[in-house]
Amino acid sequence: MSESSNRPPLSLSPGQWSFTRWNTIGQLEALEVHHPLFRATLFLQGAHLTQFTPQDDAGWLWLSNTARYEPGRAIRGGIPVCWPWFGDPKRNAPEVRKRILADSAHGFARTALWKLEDVRENAHEVEISLSLDATEDFEPYWTGHAVALITFNFSVRGCQIALTTTNLDLEPLAFSQALHSYFPTADINRTRVLGLGNSNYIDTLDHWEYRNQEGAVYFDGETDRIYESGEPLTIVTPGGSRRLRSVGSDSTVVWNPGPEKAARLSDFSNSAWKNMLCIETANAAGDYRVLNEGQSHTVGVLIGRM
Template structure:
């Protein structure tokens, strides 16, 4: 079921599965604000200090990074997608899955980008981001299409903030470097592997990706969190960012498209 709601001051779409699982997506940025599994447990972190009025990027949930990762380029930091208003596209039951999932797809083109941002990204494109809920699994399917007659380069990421309970009691498994037990602040890039396991005090999440090239793992730590105006000083202990990404820009030929998948499943 799809319903129109308001989250803060932001128009949003709520996706509700037959088992009660829910996802809430703001049209501003096609930003996933909340994902609750059927047991009612919130799986994502959203800062209590983040503006929810469209005046600035949202801190938490899943920001959409496109066409630039961080400051790796001379354009808008983290790109224009998270600062633009998307449109609701197709939605309903996904017949491509065995048991059927509920989905909603969001769309953005160059014409939707605010003029003040569009000057830094003078290319024709079409983005589609589909969220599918099925059981205790959430899938994000991000598609980028070059609709112009010139090649362009782009980077992308789905900057997922997981509710960790306590960052210091969280561990990540499945990287080539071996398990990570968290403590100090970190901002690391790892080669993409087939599957990761995020273990918190009360659950384990299986993380999978296709199409992306890296995992980015980030937490600001206490000192850096205190410098952020959209995060309370104590909130650094409540989350961990693990994002599927292609951090360096790669060429997308005129008329071509690229798709990245990010799947999160509750394993325990």
């Protein structure tokens, strides 16, 4: 899935980085990338990417202007990591649900403190890897034993994210997950998603009934669907288009809260729904994954130019 240059990235220790620096934003620690070709902001809490901006371009990710950067609080916008379960625990498959001990949606990874593993830089790209050892510290929430490794690759061509889960338990591990990507638009009513035509989807707003998508996806009020598709997608907005290519995923979540739910969301202004949408690369609903002892699975997405 990589589109790396022919020049291998150089691994450097802290203090030797040319483009990456530490910063404290609110109460959280973040890595900020100031490369001549792009900028990015990545928080250790949640392994949460909140900014990717190529040179001479607008930001590719949507971030709430009321987002708060506090320990234990998920950041509204960017790309939250939903792991090791996606959505409401009760809506997960029995194999996934039996390991979940908490009532909260989207797992614990998005508010957990991840460990910096590596920073690699060269004249064309920056690659940052973070890990989360989900064992004893998370026993109040989950009965699994696994390690998650997430790698972000930034270049002028786009942003590539790969999340790898390895089962450390002796027993099989079932889990669901999503890279919950928020994208900006000047007008949600003039925005569409291409590539999901003829796909089946679960409409979570209509008793979780199955539907079939005909043509492009348009937005008319609240939208919350789990598509049975991992095909390449194109987001078309009044300001331009983005291409999404996924790996390790056969499900895609499309979400916009609409006006009524927006009024109930935290860290989300009442009108923000008009200027954002979520296209989530996922292993959700029937696309959950099962790993035997020592096995790994990688889900990833490349967000690129047209």
